[in-house]
Amino acid sequence: MAGWRFWIDRGGTFTDVVGRSPAGDLVVHKVLSRGQLRAAMARLIAMLVLGAGVVALDAAPAAAQPVSATRERVAVLGTGRVGAALGPRLAALGHPVIYGSREPQRADVQALVARSGSGASAAPIAEAVSRADWVLIASPWTATESTLRAVDLADKLVIDPTNALRFVPASGYMEMAVETSAAEHIRELAPRARLVKAFNTIGAHVMADPTAAGGPVTVPLAGDDVAAKLRVGALVRELGFEAQDLGPLRHARQLEGMALLYMVPLLKGPRSDVFEYHLRRGTAPVRSQGVRPAE
Secondary structure, three states: OOOOEEEEEEOOOEEEEEEEOOOOOEEEEEEEOOOOHHHHHHHHHHHHHHOOOOOOEOOOOOOOOEOOOOOOOEEEEOOOHHHHHHHHHHHHOOOOEEEEOOOOOOHHHHHHHHHOOOOOEEEOHHHHHHHOOEEEEOOOHHHHHHHHHOOOOOOOEEEEOOOOEEEEOOOOEEEEOOOOOHHHHHHHHOOOOEEEEOOOOOOHHHHHOHHHHOOOOEEEEEEOOHHHHHHHHHHHHHOOOEEEEOOOHHHHHHHHHHHHHHHHHHHHOOHHHOOOOOOOOOOOOOOOOOOOOOO
């Protein structure tokens, strides 16, 4: 990579500047969206490129002031295995977590809120989404469509760990339940969402504790919004996983196929054959310039 690359993700209060260094490292910093935003971003980018240290700057021209490291509010739609695994971990990173539930006062939902710390809460699904910056879909696939039809995901960063799979009793295996992918179906339901496929190829026990895998675990990402995908990649790393960008959202078809294969030892055993995905980088020949289609 020849130099720095930057993406700008503007919100109502804060604008995120996402940078990728020549070494491939990601940095994400906030500046206030109000005032002289362009000047503030230019100063921040210059500091990154020149290696002069990184701070988040206000846009005031006379005296730059630090911006508090406010974390995005995350609506976790569902309180089952995925929601209970990732919700408390997002809260531990400082994200205010809002669990979206049809019964937010139910005892098990309130127990999950308590386990997630003082910044967590529960609310009806539509309210949780309206209060959030990011949305994690943690509902079973069979409930996802009805859940998403009841909410407005426009301009929300949406993380999709769902898999459109169904069990076939005759074979004892899972099969795909849609012709394309769960992610593409979600995009049809919420075309203005900033959708990223992630976390669909790992088990809930590893989501809750990456060390349970006994080694590194890769979370593949797919999506069409580059800035959103970079933000989710940074989050994946904060949670203790490796992130691998595997291209556009249509590649979710292959990622959900990986989830189908992940289920084979869980369904057929023995449990000692259960695995996690780890993609090892740096295996291409040094002189390789990438694979080109045959002419």
